[in-house]
Structure formats: C-alpha cells, structure tokens
Amino acid sequence: MNIFSAEQFYQADAITIQKQELGPTDLMERAGVQVFNWLHSRMHGAQVPVRIFCGIGNNGGDGLVLARHLIQHGYNVHTYVVNCSDKRSKNFLINYDRVKQVTKKWPTLITSEDGFPEIHKDDVVVDAIFGIGLNRCMDGWVKAMVQHLNAAGAFILAIDMPSGLYANAPIEDPEAVVKANHTLSFQLPKLSFFMPSTGIFTNTWEAIDIGLDPEFVMTQPPIATLLHKQHILSWYQPREKYSYKGTFGHSMIVGGSLGKMGAVVLATRAALRAGSGLATAHVPKCGLGVLQTAVPEAMASCATEDSFLDAIPLEATHTYGIGMGMGMEDGSLAALDQFLETQEAPVLLDADALNLLASKKELYAKIPPQSVLTPHPGELKRLLGDWTDDFDKLQKAQAFAVEHQVVLLIKGAHTCICTPQGTLINSTGNPGMATAGSGDVLAGMITGLMAQGYPSWQAAAMGVYLHGSSGDIAVQQLGYQALLASDIIDNIGNAFIKLFEVEQPPQQQEEEAQ
Known part of the structure; x- marks a missing residue:
C-alpha cells in the first residue's frame, strides 16, 4: 500500500x-x-x-x-x-x-x-x-x-x-x-x-x-510503501524437493566479547530459524564452548584473543552478519577495517560494528554496496548525526541509504527500511518486542535470508516483517511484559506458516467473534 x-x-x-x-x-x-x-x-x-x-x-x-x-x-x-x-x-x-x-x-x-x-x-x-x-x-x-x-x-x-x-x-x-x-x-x-x-x-x-x-x-x-503480507508472499522462494542444506546458504555470524556471548547465540539461532542451510559463529575464544553448547546446529570458529575479536575470516561463500556484542576494542576496529577492505558481497552490520564505523567514518566508503545496516536509535544517531524530528530523521536515513548504496533500518514500532530505491514501512510488531536481544534476533534473521539468496533489500524487509509477526504470535501467549527475544525465535516458523493462512474479511471476523 x-x-x-x-x-x-x-x-x-x-x-x-x-x-x-x-x-x-x-x-x-x-x-x-x-x-x-x-x-x-x-x-x-x-x-x-x-x-x-x-x-x-x-x-x-x-x-x-x-x-x-x-x-x-x-x-x-x-x-x-x-x-x-x-x-x-x-x-x-x-x-x-x-x-x-x-x-x-x-x-x-x-x-x-x-x-x-x-x-x-x-x-x-x-x-x-x-x-x-x-x-x-x-x-x-x-x-x-x-x-x-x-x-x-x-x-x-x-x-x-x-x-x-x-x-x-x-x-x-x-x-x-x-x-x-x-x-x-x-x-x-x-x-x-x-x-x-x-x-x-x-x-x-x-x-x-x-x-x-x-x-x-x-x-x-x-x-x-507500507509493507504487507502480499509483498512477502510475492518474494517468497519455495524450496525444491531435491535441495539440500548447501542450497540455502551459509550464514557467518561474527561478534561476541566477554560477557556478551548471548547476542551471538540469539543471532545464530535466528539465522537458522529463518532458513539458512548452514551457520557458523565466529567468536572470541571465551565464547567457543558457549556457542557449541547453546546452538548445537551451528558450527563455531574462534579468534586468537580470548575476550574480544581480533580477526574476521574471509570466506567467499558465506553471508556475514557482524557486530552483535562485538565490543569496541581497537583490535576489533582493525579486524573490521581489514575485512571490509577485501569483502565485495553485501554484509549485515549491526550493533558494535556500526559503532566502530561511526568512530572511523572513512570506513563508510568500504561498506560493500547493498549491505544492510541495523542500528538501534543511539547507533543511528552516531551514523546520521542529530535530527530535528522524526520526519527529518527519515529524510536523513533515506539520503544516507542513497549516498552509500546500502539498506538502512530505523527500528521502532513501525520499522522503516530505507533503500536506495525508496522507503518501506513495516506493519507488524508490538511493544512486547522492546526487550533485550530482540535486535540481535532481527539481525540474524536478515543474515539468514540474505544467505538464501534474497536481495538485500528484500531480505531486510522480509526479516523485519517476519520478526514482527513472530513477536505478534508470541505475545498472544505470553503478554507484553513476559516476551523474551528467544520467544521471537521460537515463533519464526509460525510466522512463515501464517503467511499462507487465508485471512477472513473483517466483517466475517466480527460475526464469528459474536
């Protein structure tokens, strides 16, 4: 619409x-x-x-x-x-x-x-x-x-x-x-x-x-454009009978630091739930055992440092989601800089990866075209600078997306997906999703969709929509206050199923309710 x-x-x-x-x-x-x-x-x-x-x-x-x-x-x-x-x-x-x-x-x-x-x-x-x-x-x-x-x-x-x-x-x-x-x-x-x-x-x-x-x-x-179910259905890629796990891509979730491994766990689980055929979590040494225990379906690799990331391996066949719980160490900034220097395919940049970028703005030019940036409000302000009102913020975000040829999210009750071609506004989600780790889940979902071959802007829009829909399903069972980020992950499958449910006309819904 x-x-x-x-x-x-x-x-x-x-x-x-x-x-x-x-x-x-x-x-x-x-x-x-x-x-x-x-x-x-x-x-x-x-x-x-x-x-x-x-x-x-x-x-x-x-x-x-x-x-x-x-x-x-x-x-x-x-x-x-x-x-x-x-x-x-x-x-x-x-x-x-x-x-x-x-x-x-x-x-x-x-x-x-x-x-x-x-x-x-x-x-x-x-x-x-x-x-x-x-x-x-x-x-x-x-x-x-x-x-x-x-x-x-x-x-x-x-x-x-x-x-x-x-x-x-x-x-x-x-x-x-x-x-x-x-x-x-x-x-x-x-x-x-x-x-x-x-x-x-x-x-x-x-x-x-x-x-x-x-x-x-x-x-x-x-x-x-207001994002609706019909958009998602028109983009949805059905699975062929004779496909296998390699058909649906390999997500590489890069992040974590001492005390912040939960963010990588959530993102990795979300990438797999969103359909990524394979997933690897690249973490500091301190997180290796955590990842292999918490997400047995994923593989794990580790950097040489114990408590923070000092290197990002470059794998041409992997789709990268970088930044969840990564920290702001100088070594992490150097690792991100070196990675972006050689990376050509679109990546997802989240959380501390965005803070590191904002601390060294010359790195903006190294972001691969069509990459997806998923900042929370504070991170967005570091990217864009101050804004006078919500409409000014949207204009600046859209201009940033065009200038750098990236997909930039303004996360909130109606998340805006700013692309070089225009802005999409999400129609799903609820206040219960304002909870720790929700953004990590979203970043993982988008990474998993990108790994399956969806264009970056479609993966971002689908991820935002399905993330909100998962939260809407979960909140019906738990209420706003009790909703956890892991509950959103647990309902990603239900959100996919809901895409194919036939909706009743509003008048019929009212009659049945009576």
Missing part, C-alpha cells in the same frame, strides 16, 4: 475529478458516503448521540455529508461548525445547505469557548475539523476545542486524519491535535500515522476506498 504526500493527494483528487468527469461535490459525496457506510454497519441504527464537529473547509464538507446521511437514516445527530474563519470552501457551503434541507435542526455554530457542547463519554464524536489542508498550528479557542474533545473520554472517529496533524510533516504543538480512537483515511494512509511523535494521535486506522483514479494511485511514485 503506497503512502502519498499531501500534495500528491491534491493531485489525485484533481485528476480523478477530471478523468471521471465529476461535479464539484461528487468526490466529497463519495467520501462522506463511505464514512457513513462504515459507521452505519457498526451502529445499526443505535440512538447513541453522534456529535460531528466540522471545520469550514473540505474536511468539514465531508463531515456534513456524513451528517446528512445519518440524519436521513434516523440517527441521533448533533452537528457543529467550528467557525474559525470567515473563509469557507465552496463545497462546504453546498453541503451546509444540503444538511439544512433534511432537518430543522441546523448545525450549531461554535465561535468561542462559550459554545462548547457537553460531551458524554458514551457519545460518538466525529472529527471533521481539519484534514490534509491544514497549514498552520491551531491556537486560541480552536485549540481549546480540541482539548475539550480529547478530555471528554468519548470514542473519537477522525475523518481522513486527526485534526491538527499534517500528512507528512511534524506538528508544532501536541496539545493542539485531536487524539482519535480510529481514523478512516481516504484511499491510502498518511505518513504521520507511522512516525513515533505523530502516530500516537490515532490508536488505529484503516483506508477506505473513495474511488481515486487507479492509474494515478498505481503509477505515482510514493513517499513510502
């Missing part, structure tokens, strides 16, 4: 209206009807007060279309116009008049805090104040209006996006943004749904089809 900028959505609207020969309000009517259908299918005529707060632009017009259809179907509707300016869009005015034609209870104008209605926690609030057209932070009594809605404790449904958010830019004032329980985004999601500082303003979202021109939607280069 593509993610567009606000400017692209404006283009999509204009092209749709032109190509489909729509009247000035036809697209707005279509959008409002889709929101009505969604709400009607869940409320079934219930007389719960529905309080619709409309701005005076096109988002408010969408809200007025919804109000009219709810009124015509006998719902208990209360419509309010947040009269924040003397400028009104033409489509808003047309739909304002249409509402007045179907009810004697005309929309209530709100012009100050004195006009704020009482909202009960059992009401349904519809936020149609501002959409993608918002170009400044809300202030004054309009900001107070937003705070009034947020404080009511009612269910808030946002039309297209929560008022106060921008589609693809940071917010100035978090106190001036509606906190929606659910958002119905027109056609496609917005980038702000997935950034940590802005995604908190909608608990859940779904895209509803308003019939935007399909050619534009399919051919317009997106600012990002």
Whole structure:
C-alpha cells in the first residue's frame, strides 16, 4: 500500500475529478458516503448521540455529508461548525445547505469557548475539523476545542486524519491535535500515522476506498510503501524437493566479547530459524564452548584473543552478519577495517560494528554496496548525526541509504527500511518486542535470508516483517511484559506458516467473534 504526500493527494483528487468527469461535490459525496457506510454497519441504527464537529473547509464538507446521511437514516445527530474563519470552501457551503434541507435542526455554530457542547463519554464524536489542508498550528479557542474533545473520554472517529496533524510533516504543538480512537483515511494512509511523535494521535486506522483514479494511485511514485503480507508472499522462494542444506546458504555470524556471548547465540539461532542451510559463529575464544553448547546446529570458529575479536575470516561463500556484542576494542576496529577492505558481497552490520564505523567514518566508503545496516536509535544517531524530528530523521536515513548504496533500518514500532530505491514501512510488531536481544534476533534473521539468496533489500524487509509477526504470535501467549527475544525465535516458523493462512474479511471476523 503506497503512502502519498499531501500534495500528491491534491493531485489525485484533481485528476480523478477530471478523468471521471465529476461535479464539484461528487468526490466529497463519495467520501462522506463511505464514512457513513462504515459507521452505519457498526451502529445499526443505535440512538447513541453522534456529535460531528466540522471545520469550514473540505474536511468539514465531508463531515456534513456524513451528517446528512445519518440524519436521513434516523440517527441521533448533533452537528457543529467550528467557525474559525470567515473563509469557507465552496463545497462546504453546498453541503451546509444540503444538511439544512433534511432537518430543522441546523448545525450549531461554535465561535468561542462559550459554545462548547457537553460531551458524554458514551457519545460518538466525529472529527471533521481539519484534514490534509491544514497549514498552520491551531491556537486560541480552536485549540481549546480540541482539548475539550480529547478530555471528554468519548470514542473519537477522525475523518481522513486527526485534526491538527499534517500528512507528512511534524506538528508544532501536541496539545493542539485531536487524539482519535480510529481514523478512516481516504484511499491510502498518511505518513504521520507511522512516525513515533505523530502516530500516537490515532490508536488505529484503516483506508477506505473513495474511488481515486487507479492509474494515478498505481503509477505515482510514493513517499513510502507500507509493507504487507502480499509483498512477502510475492518474494517468497519455495524450496525444491531435491535441495539440500548447501542450497540455502551459509550464514557467518561474527561478534561476541566477554560477557556478551548471548547476542551471538540469539543471532545464530535466528539465522537458522529463518532458513539458512548452514551457520557458523565466529567468536572470541571465551565464547567457543558457549556457542557449541547453546546452538548445537551451528558450527563455531574462534579468534586468537580470548575476550574480544581480533580477526574476521574471509570466506567467499558465506553471508556475514557482524557486530552483535562485538565490543569496541581497537583490535576489533582493525579486524573490521581489514575485512571490509577485501569483502565485495553485501554484509549485515549491526550493533558494535556500526559503532566502530561511526568512530572511523572513512570506513563508510568500504561498506560493500547493498549491505544492510541495523542500528538501534543511539547507533543511528552516531551514523546520521542529530535530527530535528522524526520526519527529518527519515529524510536523513533515506539520503544516507542513497549516498552509500546500502539498506538502512530505523527500528521502532513501525520499522522503516530505507533503500536506495525508496522507503518501506513495516506493519507488524508490538511493544512486547522492546526487550533485550530482540535486535540481535532481527539481525540474524536478515543474515539468514540474505544467505538464501534474497536481495538485500528484500531480505531486510522480509526479516523485519517476519520478526514482527513472530513477536505478534508470541505475545498472544505470553503478554507484553513476559516476551523474551528467544520467544521471537521460537515463533519464526509460525510466522512463515501464517503467511499462507487465508485471512477472513473483517466483517466475517466480527460475526464469528459474536
């Protein structure tokens, strides 16, 4: 599913209206009807007060279309116009008049805090104040209006996006943004749904089809793409009957230091669970016994030093995942430098390998093209430098991926996979995965997928998606607090199986749950 900028959505609207020969309000009517259908299918005529707060632009017009259809179907509707300016869009005015034609209870104008209605926690609030057209932070009594809605404790449904958010830019004032329980985004999601500082303003979202021109939607280069199961299935490489372990590659996990052998254990196990036919862990001498005991399926080799790595063997047929628990010894930096000097195939660089790179930035030029970098937030900052906000961070990460021709991850609730061709945003995972060793598991999974012959960017995207899916399966059994990194490994197989399960339509799921 593509993610567009606000400017692209404006283009999509204009092209749709032109190509489909729509009247000035036809697209707005279509959008409002889709929101009505969604709400009607869940409320079934219930007389719960529905309080619709409309701005005076096109988002408010969408809200007025919804109000009219709810009124015509006998719902208990209360419509309010947040009269924040003397400028009104033409489509808003047309739909304002249409509402007045179907009810004697005309929309209530709100012009100050004195006009704020009482909202009960059992009401349904519809936020149609501002959409993608918002170009400044809300202030004054309009900001107070937003705070009034947020404080009511009612269910808030946002039309297209929560008022106060921008589609693809940071917010100035978090106190001036509606906190929606659910958002119905027109056609496609917005980038702000997935950034940590802005995604908190909608608990859940779904895209509803308003019939935007399909050619534009399919051919317009997106600012990002939301990663879904269909992507993974399209890349999945089935196993041939007469294959053997050598068919599926050899992962070389390089890392560990005194007291940090667990990271290599997790990564090696994950590489094998992800399908790598063979795996070797290259560790300091102190870790040799640990690895051969903890991961009997893997081979192990060791450096000459006892407590840290001072050499990385070069094997042309192996796929390398380097850095887990590696430490920051000068000898390890020299070993990494020497390895990168001669390595040509893509590698995965994680944890301390990235910290070592950041300490000697001239090594960036030695990173093999299409390598995968998997930093945590602190390591990412050492690579990129400071950023001003989540959107700036994404731009800098994407620029880094293009400049160095690598795949760079921004790990988090919606991990971003920045590739030289563009950005993918993950849709799986949960807060229970914020636990020690989770990143080591991810690095091992990606290494194992690269070893099987998946292109680096596909291996990174598949690894991130399956890693999150494994965590989602595990958390159903254990809960957020009890989830361990090894539980993620134990469910990698279940995540692969889940790829091939037939998903039920949402309505059927709801019926069976009842």
